[in-house]
Amino acid sequence: MLQQLLSNLTVVSILAVINSLLLVYYIIPKISWVIITRNLNEKPNERSSHKGATPTMAGVAFFITLILTLFFIQHFDTENIGLNLIASTTLIFMVGAKDDLVVSSPKAKLFMEALAVLFLFFHNALEGNNLYGFLGIYEIPLWLVYIASTLLVLTIINAYNLIDGIDGLASIIAIIIFSVFSLIFYAISLFFYYLICLSFIGMLLAYLFFNFSTKKKIFMGDTGSLLIGFCIAFLSLRFMAIDISMYSHFTFKPENGFFVLMAILCIPLFDLLRVIGVRLLQKKSPFYPDRNHSHHVLIDFGMSHFKATMLLGLINYLFVIFIIKLGTYLNSFQMLGVFVLAFGLFLLLFYRLKSSINTERLKIKEEKV
Template sequence: MLQQVLSNLTVVSILAVINSLLLVYYVIPKISWVIITRNLNEKPNERSSHKGATPTMAGVAFFITLIMTLFFIQYYDTEHIGLNLIASATLIFMVGVKDDLVVSSPKAKLFMEALAVLFLFFHNALESSNLNGFLGIFEIPLWFVYIASTILVLTIINAYNLIDGIDGLASIIAIIIFSVFALIFYSINLFFYYLVCLSFIGMLFAYLFFNFSTKNKIFMGDTGSLLIGFCIAFLSLRFMAIDVSLYSHFTFKPENGFFILMAILCIPLFDMLRVIGVRLLHNKSPFYPDRNHSHHVLIDFGMSHFKATMLLGFINYMFVILIIILGTFLNSFKMLAVFFIAFGLFLLLFYKLKRSINAARLKVVK
């Protein structure tokens, strides 16, 4: 009887969202109690957008929920990749826990993240040596696939980790990303990945209740942001490995698949590139912490956490729609030009905002 229930996609889809939401909603207060009791609250620094010490490590609830979800949706794991995901996610979870308790060096984090990617490479479902004509390129060597995939995963993990700076932003961006991926995987009958997306959507909606709360606030911490970033990267690899024959389900051209992925991840990626560029221009390390992130600029400009989050989420969502539309009739070379223009406008917007903020501060000093 239970097996029949779990083989019904509609029922499992509803359960994936509801169970994830309820489990995270139940576990987070327990985590908060432990953090507060052991005096492990995250204390604000000069970069923080918060004033008081706040519990963190809500990502523990995400990890527990992910493991439970993977058990219940194993019927749909036709590619048998669930164990690889569990092994990789466990490594990432360990890195996040350590970083939340005792700050890790960037090099140590990158090494462990790369090791986690290795566990994914033990499965060939994420391998694809065909770029489908992206910038005129078709077949590429398998060794290059592994290197490029590792760089892509590390970039996505850390780009997502960097946007976790104000209430709700990381969650809203992730909900948008998982929603788009869910639609894509559902349309091509990759239901295991679709259900993973639904589970994370349920988790993040539950987390938002606490993250926006004034009395029961908690942060996801690196435990959460690294895990979510890794799972987004995992889904990104599977998206890039979609067989070219399945592109008949989509309106956009196969050669534009990479640009669709970049659009889905646009806010984390654009923000990371912009921040690294600003730091290098000031002769600082790319890992140097500062308040140059897009969300910091919007907060300093006078926006509330909620408004800044909604604005960046809206930009991300609309850009995905725009790129999917353009991807139906533009080739990959023209799409590359579109991305350069879009990134240029993104840089210009936040340059103007930053100048306005600095000018206002100078007036106050005088």
């Protein structure tokens, strides 16, 4: 009876969302209590958008919930990739927990993240070696697939990690990403990945309640952002590895699959490229911490955390719809031009906002003098 229940997609879909939501809602207060009791609160610094010490490591609840979810949805794991995902996410969880407690060096984190990717490569479901005409490229060597996949995963993990700077932003962006992926995987009957997306949506909805709270506030920490970023990267690899026959379920051309993926991840990726560019122009390390992130600029411009989060989330969501629609008509070379133009507009917008902020600060400073 129980096996029949857990093999019903509708039932499991509902349970994936509700169980994940309730589990995270139950576990987070326990984590907060431990963090506060042991005085492990995150202390604000010059880059922080918060004034008081706040509990962190809500990602512990995400990890526990993910492992339990993988157990209950194993019937739909037709590719038998669940164990690889457990091994990889366990490594990522360890890296995040260590970083939240004692801080890890960027090089150590990158090494462990790359090692986690290696566990995924023990399964051939992610070995997509055909780009279906993307910029004139079709099949590529398997060794190049491994290198490109590793770089893609590391980029996605750290891009997502860097947007976790204000209340709700990382959660809202992730909910949008998982929502789009859930529709894609449902359409092509990859229900295991679809259910993982639903589970994360449930987790993040519960987390938002605490993250936006004034009395029960908690941050996901690197424990959460690295785990979520890694799972987004995992789903991205599976999306890039889908067979061309599955593209009959989509309106966009197969050669534009990579651009659709970049649109799904546009806010984290655009922000990462912009921040690295600014730091290099200032002759600083790409890992140098500052307040040049898009969300910091919006907050410094006078927006509340909620408004800045909703604006960036809306931009991400609308850009996905825009690119999927264009991907039906344009080829990959034309789509590249669209992306260059979109990124240029993104740079221009935040350059203007940053200049306005600096001008206003200069006026205030001169008035004080």
